[in-house]
Amino acid sequence: MTLKPFEDVVAEHGRTVLRVCRAVVGPVDAEDAWSETFIAAMRAYPDLGPESNVEAWLVTIAHRKALDHIRARDRRPVPTDELPEQTTDRGLPGGHDPELWKAVGALPMKQRAAVAYHYLAGLPYTEIAVILGNSPAASRRAAADGVAALRKTLSISVSGDIT
Template sequence: MKQPFEAVVEHHATTVLRVCRSMLAVDDADDAWSETFLAALRAYPDLPEQANVEAWLVTIARRKAIDVHRAAHRDPLPVAELPETPTELGLPGVDDTGFREIVLELPERQRQVVTYRYGAGMSYSEIAAVLGGSVDATRRAAADARKNLRKAPSGVSRQEDEHG
């Protein structure tokens, strides 16, 4: 049975980053890492179940490292195999500017809690461990933040039902 792609990222993220860093400078390596996993995600449903996932990822990573290097530099990176067609670099962001603008107006503590809970998907206890303070205080800060967000014209919550 095929694993969720998240498990692939979890198991091989470090290896792929090391491969990219062995061929490129750190910033370029980050680009190659992202390009590698994006390409892998695209192709993943068609990957045979018996395939050696790590070998597959390392192959993609080598090709992407060459692409990134070629995009950033004129001089070719000497390699044994011929590169594939270069990818188009660039990762367009998601349009969540409205939400971010409203969040930016929250008091600092509330803004941090909201960012960690809804931006990073963390639990209250994980947030408390990062920010300090008790789990209850973190929970209260989140509740206060949600109250403030509901007052905002286009807050995170789409329903106006604070009487519940």
């Protein structure tokens, strides 16, 4: 079995990777992390086994690129007298809901990543564990804690109603 053309991989998984990047690094750096993900993936794609889970492989690369962006952002000076650039709501968790985005951004990194990888990318906890370097149970716990924190922060009951 041969690999699909890389353009087809980008078309099939591009939106998922963008949603993950937006959830992990935020809307400003997401497109850069997305681009770096696919540049790195394009270089490594010919060596990928034909039976590999391409989506999980791409999310793993996106995770690493997102961490690189977070580290770089933490070292970058923050201008205070300029307006932030306009962003699109493509791939933004919850559409264009700034309150939800703020709550997701406030989660600890492992919880934010576990929520993004499971609920946005649809990855199983066994694959999330590989990406985060922990166990499937720890990944499941991080996602559950993240969702619980979001529900508490946003005052959402278990049934989804706002209280």
